[in-house]
Structures are given as C-alpha cells and as structure tokens.
Amino acid sequence: MNITGGGRTGHDFTGDGVDDVAGVNADGLLRIYRNNAGSLSGDDVGPGWTAMDKVAAGDFTGDGKADIVAANNTTGDLNLYTSNGSGISSTTKIGSNWGGITKLTLSDIDIDIDNDGKDDVVAINGSTGDLLQYTSTGTSLKSGVEIGHGWSTMQHLI
Numbered sequence: 001m002n003i004t005g006g007g008r009t010g011h012d013f014t015g016d017g018v019d020d021v022a023g024v025n026a027d028g029l030l031r032i033y034r035n036n037a038g039s040l041s042g043d044d045v046g047p048g049w050t051a052m053d054k055v056a057a058g059d060f061t062g063d064g065k066a067d068i069v070a071a072n073n074t075t076g077d078l079n080l081y082t083s084n085g086s087g088i089s090s091t092t093k094i095g096s097n098w099g100g101i102t103k104l105t106l107s108d109i110d111i112d113i114d115n116d117g118k119d120d121v122v123a124i125n126g127s128t129g130d131l132l133q134y135t136s137t138g139t140s141l142k143s144g145v146e147i148g149h150g151w152s153t154m155q156h157l158i
Contacts, residue, residue, distance in 0.1 A: 011057050015065040015085045022057060022068070024049040030068075032087065045081075045088045054098070058106025058119035061138045069106060069121060071098040078121075078141075094140050102126035103157035124151045 011019045013032050021033040021040060028050035033040040049055075053073035060067040061082055068081040068088070078095030081088045098104075104123040118136040123144070125132060129152030132144035151157075 011066050012064070013057075013066045013083045013085075015063070015083075020066075024052070024055075030088075043087060051075075054101060054104045054123075056104055056106045056121070058108070059117075060106060060119055060121075060136050062116065062118035062136075067106075069094070069104070071095075071101060071104065073099070080139075092139065095134075098123075100126050102152070103154065105157045122147075122157065124154060124157060126152070129153075 011021060013020045013022065014034055018035045020035050022030065023033070024030050027047070029047050030045040030049045031042045032045055033042045049070070051072050051074050052070040054071040055068060056070075057066045057068050059065065060069060060080055065083040065085055067083050069078060070081065071078050076097050076099040077093050078098045080092045080094045082090050082092070101123045102125075104121055106119040107122045108119050116136075118138055120136050121134040121141060123132050123134065124130070129150055130146050131148035131151040133147045134141040134144045
C-alpha cells in the first residue's frame, strides 16, 4: 500500500515544517516516521490498515499538519484520520459508497477556486473514468464535482 500526498504540507504529520513518512506494514499496522534532522523515528498509529485499499495524505483540515484519508475496501466507507502533531487523534467517516472509486489523492488544486487552505479529495470514478473533486470543509466533504473525463487509464493519481 502506498500513502501519497500533495498540497502545502506534503507529508508533515507533526507540523514542524519537515516532511515525514508514513507506511503500512504487512500486518496492517500504520506507522508514522518522524523526520528528525534527516533520521527517522517511527511511532505506531494503529492496526487494521489491510482493509484500506485507497489511501492519501495531505492537509485536509487546514491546520498545517498532514491528515490521512482512506477508503475501506470492505465497507466502502471513506474515513478521515486527523493528525494532532504527535499521531492520529481522531477518525471520522466522511463518505460512503467509495467502492466504485479506483484511485484517490489529496490535492490543493482548488478547481472550485475556494482557496481555503484545505486539501481536497480528488478521485477517479472507475465506471465512468471521470475525475471528481470533493472539496474539504475541514471535517467533511462537499459533493463531488466532475473536473475531467478519460482518467480511467491512469495507473496512479498523485
């Protein structure tokens, strides 16, 4: 599983201005590796991540720390995992029926020109190939807006 990100904070889970790294091991344990002057120290966030098949990192809440959005391949739910600077502080369901989404990322492309400092979810609808933007409110998603066609052949969405 890859955790990818975009936006103003990249992968800065701690809010210290330096990008960190997150990953899921074979047992489904999410770990955040803090970047300390070029060396990494890992902290366990939690188990159960083998059920997540679409994962992205970015500043969904607009607080300067990277958050994680993940789609559960069993339930189809999209969940927001917010960072408090030392780990993941809360989990909130922000969407349902994400089973038809083939790829997603967090991006600050601001197609809707809201320029609100929050990364939005950008996703590909697997059945239509349409590229959709779901604007972040900081705690939930607004309805998806189609921003492109013909994206079904993309291998990755970054």
